[in-house]
Amino acid sequence: MLGEGIAKGLIETARNFLGSYVNKDRLTTVQYPEERLPQAEATRDFPFLVYDGEDWQAGLRCVGCQICEKECPPKCIFIEKSTDKKPDAVGKPQFYPAVFNIDISVCMSCQICVKVCPFDAIKMDTAFELSTYDRFGGLLWDKAKLAKPNQHYHEIHPTEAAEVDGRLADERAKADAKAKAAAEAKASAPPPATPPAAPPANSGVSSTS
Amino acid sequence: MTALSYNSLHHSSPQAADQIFVIVQHWIVGHAPVGLQPLLAILLSVVAIVGGFGLLFAITTILERKGLGRIQNRYGPNRVGFFGSLQPIADAIKSLTKEDIVPQTADKLVHLLAPILLVLAAFSVYAVLPVGRNMVLVNLDAGVLFFFAIGSVTEVAVFMAGWSSRNKYSLLGAMRAIAQMISYEVPLILSSLTVIMATGSLSTVSIVEKQAGYTGILPHWFIFTPWGFAGFVLFMIAATAESNRSPFDLPEGESEIIAGYYIEYSGFKFALFFLGEYLGMFAISGLAITLFLGGWNAPLPFLTWVPSYLWFFAKLLTLIVAFIWVRGTLPRLRMDQLMNFAWKFMLPMALLNLITAAVWHFMPAGPVRWLVSIVLVVVPYTVLGRNQMHKGHLEKRVYRFAE
């Protein structure tokens, strides 16, 4: 009979309407700015640059290798390499980025920059309320704005950060041992070529997911 | 020729509440010079109509958003004011301060005139709508005809909007809207013809007056007759289609053609379209109340002390709530379903309903008349409905161009 389904539907919506006043469990809406759902640990929004220690300019892990710039699908990263060198996390003298800009308004949060970074220098942040009044300048973040301490990384992604720290400590120990061996060898023999910096090949951050 | 007859100033106290607006109007008009009095009276009524129905528009937007929210187990707007009650004001300020964008290739003049014409047409039809006893702007002899004539101007406005925007979606939306409005205007007018047949008048006021009185506690509204009930249902379905509301909101179809004919409108002009649409809905509900639900008459004999305009607006609110409820329930139709429904169900039902009304008119009162009329309504409904169900649902849809 025509109209039967309509009547059933009307009863269902009426039940929803009245039920939402009686049973608060029906209303699943979270009143967002006041109430917030807890973020999952693997939450990722936009990249930031990790630095160790107190001084962000000295402790920046990034060596300006420009791999992330080349890999970035929407091309939102802009890097200018420095001309001089400074010691990196492992203690080896490296280049550093003179300019490191990310256009947050273009970034699509794909995390490819994080995956390809051989130095664990770029990681994903969890901050998402980034609205500004200037959509051109306000969302083009430079090095100073992007740099965040390692502690911040520990706060937002503890498991992942611990793993990264462990790996970096291992590498540093390995490098130290190598340097020591080299020094000993140097003391006894003519100097060999400098050992290549062991790249942590494919050191996946996704292992925490 | 205002219906506010200047000599009916004698009233007892229960009537005073009923006629309060009429009395106030007379009092104000009485201070003006004699030559200006008719003009001032009309002006006051126009201001009252624009203000009253504008306010109702504001109330309806918040009611609709809240109601739809609750139907979908959401809160709806609850930020501005007490439980979101000031949301319409925020919306109004927002749309008034927005940038007015006109497409570069648009026909600027027609683009500008379309929303104005729509709102003008939407407001004009209120001139013949009796919102209370002695509360009608003009009691036209051909009131119902006036309503439908002005209502058909909306189609022109919709076409102007869709064509002048130079946007294929808006043109598609306009064509859909016009096709739908023309198709559903036929059953709309045919279903109201039954009432015109029964009352022998096209004047809205005399149609309402014919529905006064009670048998026992049952009022003499036309909805309480078999043909009146069928006519009311047909009228409301056609009215839903005429005012482009869900489930007949194909012209707007935001998932396919984004917003139909007003896609290229922004800011204040968009607000005008929105206003025009809601005003059209109120007007056509008002006409349904006038034709079938007894206009300003009280539903029960012992409630006649309540002012007449309150009854009208109570009925109007009920119909608005029904519109919102249906919108929250039914999904949008497909174009072929829409047209099938109009021509293969609504039109034959409306024509048969005319015959039912004639049979009712010429048979002597009694249970036999009721029985015959009910059979005349129910049997075609079942047959046509079955036809719709099977033809509409089981047939595989043939795509002509998408092979």
Next chain:
Amino acid sequence: MLFTIFAALTVAGAVAAISLRNLVHSVLSLILAFAGLAAVYLLLGAQFIGFAQILVYVGAVAILIVFTILLTRNDGTFGHSSQASWNLGALIVIAVFGTLAWAIHSSTALHHAPPPQPEATMQQIGTALMVRFALPLEVIGLLLTAALIGAATIALHEKQERP
């Protein structure tokens, strides 16, 4: 006064309707002319005719023309004739209007005082339609049905697929 305004509106709409290049603009001006004419009817006391004019001409005929315009795409050429035939046409039209205006101006039968406003209530029109003009009404109903079916058949005719 009001008559002059509405008459000017009607003539302006009509002139625009036949002289504008864009067909849709033509139809919109035509709607203006129809509406002006409806207002003139109302001024003359023919309420029913005025509203029927809006309902039929604005709500149906104009919309029908609009649909036709959109279904038949304009093929680039504007509908103006050659200069010679245009001149000839203008001459004929001016002659026709001159004759009509002269006839109206010189007629003596029109110069009597206007009678009081005649009544044409809906009741009277309905009775006249149903009693005195019942047969023409039936005929016009038949004509409209035939026209509806005929128009639908003509317009629905699908072009045969050529193999």
Next chain:
Amino acid sequence: MTPLSSCLLLSSLLFSVGFAGVLMRRNAILILIGIELMLNAANLNFIAFWRYGSAPEALTGVMFVIFSIGVAAAEAAVGLALIISIYRHRKTTQIDRMNSMRG
């Protein structure tokens, strides 16, 4: 000028404008518009003569216009259907290109 003659003047003006449309434009739709204008001019004449005529209570003028509007609606429907049909075959709405009898 009496009201009747001004009505007649308006109607003759309207008729001339419609006539000009029929004579001077080649688009079939515009010609139809001209014909509608001429019909309306005739209707205005009927109403004017009913209003200022001798026997208004007979409603002859009004009746004539009612039937005329009905005929005009039928005419417009059939005419436009013909235009659409011709357009399908010849891909034009210009009258002077519809010059062959073959469909």
